[in-house]
Amino acid sequence: MPLVSFHDVEKTYQSLQGVDYTAVEHFSIDIEVGEVLCLLGPSGCGKTTVLKLLAGFEAPTAGHILMDGQPVTGADRDRGVVFQGDDSLYGWLTAVENVEFGLKMRHVPKLERRERATRYLELVGLKGQERKYPAELSGGMKQRIQIARVLANEPKMLLMDEPFAALDAQTRSLMQEELANIWRTTRTTILFITHDIDEAVTLGTRIGVMRAGPRSEVKGVIDVALNGARSRTDDVFLQYYKQVHAMIRDEVAKSLARAG
């Protein structure tokens, strides 16, 4: 049984003017334990909608989403979310206090949660920054706090909504490498939302390409049989890049044409 399955999911937003917008329709995909599923699509295709539905921040208008066979009814600690921006961090808490937030809410004893939070900060490369406040850290470091914060909470899976999109190119590729390393040690299931083909081929064990919105759905799924560290200059990497590119090209064109 897959960890997560989307069955014919539809999400329609109602606007105050009475104009409804259907972001996704007939959306179906399974997420297996231990995989990194990259959901790739042009902007405005409803990738983030899919993540919000699985996170439980919003409810689907039709279809159903199952996790471990149970319908998703709201946000819970088994699905840890890493947001794109840094506005989800708590500016009044230090790095280590942010990371232990979930543990504190569950009343894990202070010593134990401090020890665990420190360990995860070390895992994401923030050793020595524990006492700093988010405002004192760079964009890349803030995203590391977010990652450490969900990992320390030990969720069943990670939902990442373009977590590196706001970073500069160098930091982004460094963060991608480190996330790949973390995944290799922890083997956590990850749903990773991105619009960047390169990022999807770098991180994904499977890539789901979405159609241009509205009424988006999964156009096709590509298994990435690359093991170990991936190099952007490898022939196999380039082949996957081309394959994904061919699939998404038309969708990007459609999405641009619709945006007018």
Place this chain on the structure above:
Amino acid sequence: MATPTATTADARRSVPAPRPHGAARRFFSVYGGYVLGFVSLFVLWQLASRYLVSSVLFPPPTVVFSKALTLLRNGVLVENLSASMQRILVGFVCGSLLGVPIGLAMGSFRPVRKLLEPYTEFLRFIPSVAMITVAVIWFGIGEGAKIFLIIYTTIFIVILNTAAGVSAIAPNKIRAAQSLGATRTQIFFHVALPATVPYILTGMRLAMANSFTTIVAAELIAANNGLGKMLWDGRLFMLVDEIFVSLVTLGLLGFLVDRTFRWSIYTFAGKYSPTT
């Protein structure tokens, strides 16, 4: 672009280099402007009353300060000052204690907002000074009326600011807490409340300024003591010096209280923010 940025960064780094007179220099760069500003205010005042107006109706600061000393020695100033401050403090603390939870509830729950908005939106346009009339009818000229008026002038500003702070909270802060397993109550105490602190303090700071206006007005009309009463007596008995003593006291007191608020917002609430 890269070069000038680097230069400014280096320049900034080299400013607090340790020097023998570093502390004095820093003190002057921080407070020098204030000191100069206040000194020039009193110098101008002195010059104006000596050479421009030269009337007993506009006493120079030297006269006012010596009068203030006398009033300090015989206890009159302290008595009136503490009477006014006590009323402000009691009313202000009560108003804030009532206003913060109401504001939090209004900001967090839509039905509560819909229910209470008519009250806040209606009452906040009736100035507390206008309410002196009913306050005196209801509570007499004792402490009750003044404390009621200070609570009245405090509570709406604190409510509105607190509610605005809650609505300004970035949705992702709440969502993150939800998916980390926090309950609604935990989100309220660990996310919504701390994120709103700067708005609460700003509301209280504005309310404090209002409290000064209100207490003087209330004491002018009906009181046995207080800075407002001192002003009124000064007018009755043509004690112009005393009027000026209470005016200066009000100005200084307001300035000090406001600075304390600004400093505490800056120091304690700098890290608290609904958005970042």
